[in-house]
Amino acid sequence: MGASLSVRDITVQFGSAMVLDGVSLNCVTKPLALVGRNGVGKTTLCKAIMGLVGIAAGTIELDGRRVDGRRPEQVAARGIGYVPQGRRIFGSLTVEENLLVVSPRAAEPYTLERIWERFPRLSERRTNLGTQLSGGEQQMLAIARALRTNPKMLIMDEPTEGVAPIFVDQLVSLIADICRTGIGLLLVEQNLRVAAAIAELALVMVNGRIVMQTPTSSLLDDEMAQRTFLGL
């Protein structure tokens, strides 16, 4: 198995502003991290892949099939799971409903039972409303929800943002576990340590372009690059 997501030369414009300017990437089998300062277009790229934002040019393929120009629900049905920035849990639904509302592409492997097994903490809180969870729990729910679609490829937008530090390690091992099951991952992450723990390779984005591809380990060591590209 192993899914491949390939983005070629996509551009996104908001009015006269060019938000993505010829972005290309290939995400195959191994997790890929995407790093960059705030506002350089990382979230827009995620949305563009999901069909939540229209692209002006370029193509997006999943396993060789075009998904650009598709509606978000069609993109999801093709096998891309989305963990949005800020988690965006359905606040008026219970934890269980948050998982049931999803329209899975296939019944297996992430059945509801399997998800309860994997996320025992959510299982305990299944009748709670989404808004009653802590930040870390909400993040788990967002991941569980995306897994419930049984995707080939996951897109995670800042999964550790706003999560209590003690939770971060749990999340990291959880995400790493998921990747080991063969699901592809495009991970947008500000926290380089997290990015390095999950992905070997990172793309660096500046002003709507991808400026370099580098091993996450070398980025961790390169303070100069961190300052220039990430503003750290």
Next chain:
Amino acid sequence: MNQLALVFLNGITLASLYFLVATGFSLTFGLMRTVNLAHGSFYLLGGYVGYTVSEQTGSWVLGALGGGAAAALGSLLLHQLLLARYDGQTLRQALASIAVSTIVADQMLAAWGAETYQIEPPPQLDWTIVLSPIGGYSFLRVSTLLLAVVAAILLWLLLVRTRLGMMIRAGVDDSSIVRALGVPILSVFAFAAALAGAMAGIAGVVCGSVLSLAPGDDTHFLLMSLIVVIIGGVGRLSGAAIGALLVGLLEQFGLAYLPTYSVVLTFALMVAVLAIRPDGIRGSRGVA
């Protein structure tokens, strides 16, 4: 004291009508971010069709079903042919629905004329109930209240107990994420549009039986729906209920005690709510 109770009763029975009309408007607005300014037209269309059907068949129930069906169909057509094309372009949708409401209003005038219609209510409901402190009260009006309560319960069950309802609630919370989770939201939208139309149409038949039907009612009930939604909050069943209650009560108390400015009162309440809680009383909370 009697009068106070009577006016209160009048207020909540009128609120039932507003609730029936406004709920669909609120749900579609919350779910699709579409302000369907033709909603009032479907209310009136339902009433007119209901009148014609019940005249032809002699059955009020058939009239209500016919009116509801006609309005549902109209609302569904408007959504599928026009509004769905401009998904996300909320202003364009609003403008298109204004245009449609203008056309529909004029065509209804051509078809049914400018006369005032009253639909013959089912005789089982048309009697006077004796409520001990007040005296006689029209059971027909009480039955609108009952109908609204039944409708609210059914809607609540739909929203809370079914998967479709779950999708609707999730859609009101965050429709783009629902889509990204593979939910076939367009079918949900179409269903919601038809449901909203059906409720407006049935409300038209009920209102045509308890009150009357006349040109201009489309605008009146559209405005009332707007106010109910602004006051109560968008996309929430409880919001529509609270909004309708406040508007209905205020209107009736206004008519009884301050008739000159009764219409203004409703709007003043709206402005006050806006100033204090811009999202409405039940804004940004649970859908039910």
Next chain:
Amino acid sequence: MRKYNYKLLVGSLVALGVSGASAEDRKPIKVGVVATLSGAFAALGQEAMRGVEQAMAEANGSVSGHPIVLTKASSDATPDSAVSAVRKLVESDGVDLVVGPLSGDEGIAVKEYAKSHPNVTFVNGTSAAQDTTLRNPASNFFRFSGDGAQWMAGLGRYAFTEKGYRRVAVVAEDYSFPYTQVFGFMTEFCALGGHVVSKSWVPIGQKDYSSVVASLPRDIDALFVGLSGADAVNFLTQMQQGGIEKPMIAGTFTADQTILGAKGRFKKYFIGTPSASPVADGLDSKGWDDYAATYKAKFPDGLGSPSLAAYTYYLNTHALLDGLSRVDGDLADGHVKLNAVLAKLNFDAPTGGDVHLDANRQAITDNFVTEVYERSPGLLVNHVVRRIKGVNQTLGMEPAKFIAMGPASRDNPSCP
């Protein structure tokens, strides 16, 4: 500001047939008609046009060999739109004469416009505001129909003396026409010693009057209802639902066929209700029967009986054509002859009794007090109980004294 306009040239064709070659030599006379042809008052506007066409047909579409060319325009019942429509008729279509408009405030606005166009002659339509002719009249605006107060003539006296009512509450729509009607009723009723204990002015277009019903005073003999159309239907339904058993006195448009002919439970409440109007569907006279029969024959899709709108437009157009034929279609020198003749015109109305104008060019004419009765099951008709002869605009009072009473308003007059 909706306008609807087509040229009715039938008249000229008929004229050719009837009066032979002479018609060809004579210049057509252009008449513009303003009524409300779209929106909620469209039904009334349609009736108004029927009235004009009936009068035109009587004259065979021509006057002294002059073919009459009719141009129609529509307002939306607001004064601005009425002026806009009239301006187009006068300044763009170049009509010589204007008939209309339909509602009271439109009438006042058109009268003001008339002042700036002295070379055009205006006759009223249905519009029944007092001040169209009572205060600051225009010398070229003629009204051969009554105003809202004249239409109430006889009702106050009838309610006081025949019905024995002493204490009456008023429920009416909150605008000038009902003020004028209540003014007309109260002028008589209060003068005789009656009391109007409360007045509920309700906003137009209210759907649910049940709380107005609930707050009506209970120690009254009767209720004066001055509502029209849907408002009347709604109010009366809620009155019936609210179990109010007080007898009713109805305004001119409240006991109108548009409501008596409607379907609904409120109707039984109407039986025995006195009202007043310049027309009465139950009027038993040859002139009226002929007029109504012609109307029915000419407009098979019209109402069962010509409405007040049809009648008033008919009456005013009829007078205009009558005047035109008396001056042989001579419109020279700013219609000087026509205006003089119209001011002195005296003719018999279809309802019997004559119509002539006072110094302000306002009709002095008969009015009827009527009572609703059930002619056959479900068929309600107004039958005439009194004919009030020669009602003038000041309701028989000294003009100065009448004007001193001030304009009709929410609070004027008052006799609690």
Next chain:
Amino acid sequence: MMASRNLGAAIAACGLMIVLPGFLSPFWLTQIAIQSLCLGMVAASLSFLMRYSGQLSLAQTSVAGVASYALAYLGPNDVNLGPGWSMVAAVPAAFVISILYSGAVGTLAARTRGVNCLMITLAIGMSVFYLARQNYSIFGGFRGISIGHPQLLGLAFNDGIPFYYLCLAIVIVSCVLVAYLEETPLGLALRAVGSSPERTEADGYSVGVLKVVAAMLAGALASCGGILLLWYHARISPGAIGVSSIIGTLIVAVLGGIQRPINAFLGAFLYVLLDNYAIDLAGSERFQTLVGSIFLAVVVLSPNGVAGLLVWPRDGTKALARVKHCRCAARKERIGGPSSIGQ
């Protein structure tokens, strides 16, 4: 180069408008030309707000109405209402009142955008309508306030050529001021609010304050329109601010092309023409169906209104580019819309 061509076009248009009375019958001058200028002014304020604060406000008709009412009440009128000030004092006072009202509406609506704004401003506009219809002591109730023949320095000016030039002068001055505003720092900030409030907020501007400023500037435009309309009709009545007038203003703005205030005059001209003559051609009583259909056609076919269509034949490719650009602007609203409402 674009700018100079625009300037040339503007001067040509002004020139044409100035010599226009020479070619028009009195009816065309009064009913068509003057009315188009007055209505265009009110609709232009709606487009102005759309451009400079990104808000579709249906309260502009009521802003114009408040100006009309304030002037009718404060100044000389026929119905013995108000203090009867001279025009010189009443006109500025009316301006101040209606601009303050506009600012108040802007404050209430500042936290909303898109359809929420539309809904709320419609409701506010209607509340003013009902208030005006029910209140006799200030608004003159159902009948409104008639001002007789407005006079300035003893001259009646609400008719014919002088009034046309008065309207035209006010329109031209307003257009020049709006064009000037466009290039000022304030104008740039307002445009930024109009296209992307979030980004403007992030840049350190107070979007709320800017929206209220935009509302007051738009209020000034609408007030000019309202005052001219009062003089034109010599009367203000509730019908002028009722729901059909509110929708009428919106139709005018959309018909012309809502993305630029100046297009509103084109929209107004078409609307007034339609109002006066369409029925002569159509020969039907279904005027509203016709207007509704044309409006729908414009919404569906050309979101940039008739102005968007007119640029096509002149220079195809550039216009196409411009239309595409505008489409993007329309899509931007779509992107901003759901995400901002969805939070």
